[in-house]
Amino acid sequence: MKTIENEKNHIIPYKTFLFVLAGLIVLTLTSVTLTRISLGTMTVTIALIIAAIKSTFVLRIFMHLKFENKMFSIAFIGVILLLAAVITITLLDYLNR
Amino acid sequence: MSTILVKHRDDLASKTGMWFFLFTELLLFGGLFIVYSVYRYRNATAFHLAAQELSVFIGTINTIILLVSSTTIAMSITAIRKQNKKFAVVLLGLTIILGLAFLVNKYFEWGEHFKEHIYPGSSILALRGHGDVLFYGLYFFMTGLHALHIIIGLIFILVITISILRNRITSDNYVLLENSGLYWHLVDLIWIFLFPLFYLIT
Numbered sequence: 001m002k003t004i005e006n007e008k009n010h011i012i013p014y015k016t017f018l019f020v021l022a023g024l025i026v027l028t029l030t031s032v033t034l035t036r037i038s039l040g041t042m043t044v045t046i047a048l049i050i051a052a053i054k055s056t057f058v059l060r061i062f063m064h065l066k067f068e069n070k071m072f073s074i075a076f077i078g079v080i081l082l083l084a085a086v087i088t089i090t091l092l093d094y095l096n097r
Numbered sequence: 098m099s100t101i102l103v104k105h106r107d108d109l110a111s112k113t114g115m116w117f118f119l120f121t122e123l124l125l126f127g128g129l130f131i132v133y134s135v136y137r138y139r140n141a142t143a144f145h146l147a148a149q150e151l152s153v154f155i156g157t158i159n160t161i162i163l164l165v166s167s168t169t170i171a172m173s174i175t176a177i178r179k180q181n182k183k184f185a186v187v188l189l190g191l192t193i194i195l196g197l198a199f200l201v202n203k204y205f206e207w208g209e210h211f212k213e214h215i216y217p218g219s220s221i222l223a224l225r226g227h228g229d230v231l232f233y234g235l236y237f238f239m240t241g242l243h244a245l246h247i248i249i250g251l252i253f254i255l256v257i258t259i260s261i262l263r264n265r266i267t268s269d270n271y272v273l274l275e276n277s278g279l280y281w282h283l284v285d286l287i288w289i290f291l292f293p294l295f296y297l298i299t
Contacts, residue, residue: 011175011178011179012171012174012175013175014172014175017168017171017172017175018168020168021164021165021167021168024164025161025164028157028160028161028164028292029157031293031297032153032157032297035293035297035298035299036153043297043298044298047293047294047297047298048290048293050293051289051290051292051293054289055286055289055290058167058282058285058286058289059282059286061171062167062168062171062278062282062285063278063279063282063283064275068112069109071113072112072113072116075116075120076116076120079120079123079124080123082124083123083124083127086127086131087127087130087131087134090131090134090135091134091135091138094135094138094139095138
């Protein structure tokens, strides 16, 4: 077995996917349980933080971004920043009317 | 001199194209999330109460179904690269069955709402006030658009499965399988946000 694998030849073992799946299911159940307990305004924040963590797993492992050319990750982050900017500006407008 | 037939192929370009398409999908759903945020901010109480009527149980089951289906399609790439064609086809078949299960749940879920006369344009829903109309309008539109993506994804995966059976997708030419996987994961990714925003934040 090669210790340093070429990124292009990187085959993710089945086991990794199953571990990630287990993690994602645990996070989902955590999110459901935490939002059942009324945490007031924190609920939204917690639910969205957990969703963001789950997304990171899906993007990096399932969608292979961790092993791809960095160009893909940079472009993806760019799109997210654009979305974040549009959301912030729109909400600033609504909150200050 | 022997002639070597080489079909021109650029896997990196193919994948880049897929990612660019996924970016437009993110902007499409992103726009809808902005609409959701603004209306939720302006109709906080109505959204809060209406969201309690959604079944967290079905929502959670559907979330897990999509997560498992994402895992099976991701594993099928490993299978095809290990030249295990049969296992890859089994995994893709599982992905399709799970996708269909998601839609069946959605059918029963929507059916329940329709029975209570909750659907876009319903006069009984209109009586409940502006906030409820907006919540359910967004709910049906966003989960409906998501379900449409599931249907498209299933057709995509079915075509890919047939290509594998016909040896058009092999251990050294699997970028189309990767692209169908990317599409399916994006659909999963959007659900990861739809689920808490509609079902959990009450």
